[in-house]
Amino acid sequence: MVWSNNCLKLLDQTLLPGQVEYIYCHSWERIAEAIKKLEVRGAPAIGAAAAFAMVFGAREAAAANSWNAFKTALLSVSKQLAQTRPTAVNLFWALKRMEEVVERFDENSSPGEVLTALEQEAIAIAEEDKAVNQKISKYGASLFTAPQAVLTHCNAGALATVALGTALGVIREAKAQGNITKVFVDETRPLLQGARLTAWELHQDGIPVTLITDNTAGWVMKNKMVQSVIVGADRIARNGDVANKIGTYSVAVLAREHGIPFYVAAPVSTFDFSIKTGNDIPIEERCANEVKSFGGCCIAPEGISVFNPAFDVTLNSLVTAIITEHGVLRAPYEQAIEKLYQISKKSK
Ligand SMILES: CSC[C@H]1O[C@H](OP(=O)(O)O)[C@H](O)[C@@H]1O
Numbered sequence: 001m002v003w004s005n006n007c008l009k010l011l012d013q014t015l016l017p018g019q020v021e022y023i024y025c026h027s028w029e030r031i032a033e034a035i036k037k038l039e040v041r042g043a044p045a046i047g048a049a050a051a052f053a054m055v056f057g058a059r060e061a062a063a064a065n066s067w068n069a070f071k072t073a074l075l076s077v078s079k080q081l082a083q084t085r086p087t088a089v090n091l092f093w094a095l096k097r098m099e100e101v102v103e104r105f106d107e108n109s110s111p112g113e114v115l116t117a118l119e120q121e122a123i124a125i126a127e128e129d130k131a132v133n134q135k136i137s138k139y140g141a142s143l144f145t146a147p148q149a150v151l152t153h154c155n156a157g158a159l160a161t162v163a164l165g166t167a168l169g170v171i172r173e174a175k176a177q178g179n180i181t182k183v184f185v186d187e188t189r190p191l192l193q194g195a196r197l198t199a200w201e202l203h204q205d206g207i208p209v210t211l212i213t214d215n216t217a218g219w220v221m222k223n224k225m226v227q228s229v230i231v232g233a234d235r236i237a238r239n240g241d242v243a244n245k246i247g248t249y250s251v252a253v254l255a256r257e258h259g260i261p262f263y264v265a266a267p268v269s270t271f272d273f274s275i276k277t278g279n280d281i282p283i284e285e286r287c288a289n290e291v292k293s294f295g296g297c298c299i300a301p302e303g304i305s306v307f308n309p310a311f312d313v314t315l316n317s318l319v320t321a322i323i324t325e326h327g328v329l330r331a332p333y334e335q336a337i338e339k340l341y342q343i344s345k346k347s348k
Pocket residue numbers: 041042043044153154155156157160161166167193231232233234244245246310
């Protein structure tokens with residue numbers, strides 16, 4: 001994503017890999033639509049996009065005739081952005097950061113001052129994500145100490161973040177260090193973020209990719225074709241339970257069964273310090289048609305019921321390590337995440 005000349009330029013991820021086309025957003029409503037339609041997706045990317053949406057929202061709200069009316073109008077925009085997708089906590093983390101900027105001002109502040117501060121905060125959120133992913137990549141690569149094949153699920157790459165990616169950032173760094181021989185990519189039904197996005201990203205980088213169907217992951221592990229698994233995350237609870245794309249839990253159970261390490265790469269902004277366990281993570285359910293059709297063709301009988309959760313929750317007991325910008329966390333996760341929480345508070 002690129003912010004320039006009062007426009008947020010987004011790569012339309014619904015058209016990849018066949019078409020590389022951009023969306024030029026000049027309003028908070030267009031960004032909200034892009035998040036809902038997964039034209040922009042991935043927890044950190046959603047957060048950064050929402051931050052820029054708040055910049056547009058503030059400019060619209062600045063037409064209000066009082067400070068309180070401005071704040072009320074902007075809060076309304078924030079609430080509507082919060083309705084776009086429920087699981088990725090980065091969305092709410094970014095909205096909160098933008099709202100906190102407004103609290104630094106009052107009715108005596110000039111509108112220009114407030115708008116400039118909000119734009120600077122959105123830019124900071126985007127720039128921080130790039131730096132955070134570089135740190136995650138370095139810490140994560142330290143776990144790959146010998147050449148190996150790795151499996152990943154969904155897309156936690158540059159497309160899911162502002163740049164570089166979380167899980168794919170680790171894979172890129174480990175590859176640069178000579179420790180990734182091949183990446184097995186789960187296609188990731190129903191929206192195929194793995195086949196369409198991760199395979200595209202890694203292929204562009206010249207990293208050897210082998211695409212598999214989601215139900216091949218177990219057989220790949222059983223046949224010792226991979227030595228590790230790494231995925232991203234959308235929300236991590238204080239006990240280390242991890243919400244991620246549907247199918248992640250199954251991969252984690254298979255990895256445990258086959259004695260393969262299961263790594264999660266995620267920034268502090270993906271931790272929800274307000275919830276104790278994964279039971280409290282809201283799981284987005286999406287429309288039935290995403291499952292009942294494929295490429296515009298009906299693949300199931302009309303009238304049948306569909307259960308289409310976009311995420312699942314991997315229990316902390318199945319997670320070998322969580323890679324963050326402050327280092328690698330290991331069990332017991334309650335203590336490790338409490339330390340992370342203290343570090344994150346100090347770094348504010
Ligand atoms: C680096 S966060 C990526 C995370 O987000 C994806 O979900 P979606 O494509 O629905 O936004 C998936 O869970 C990825 O692991």
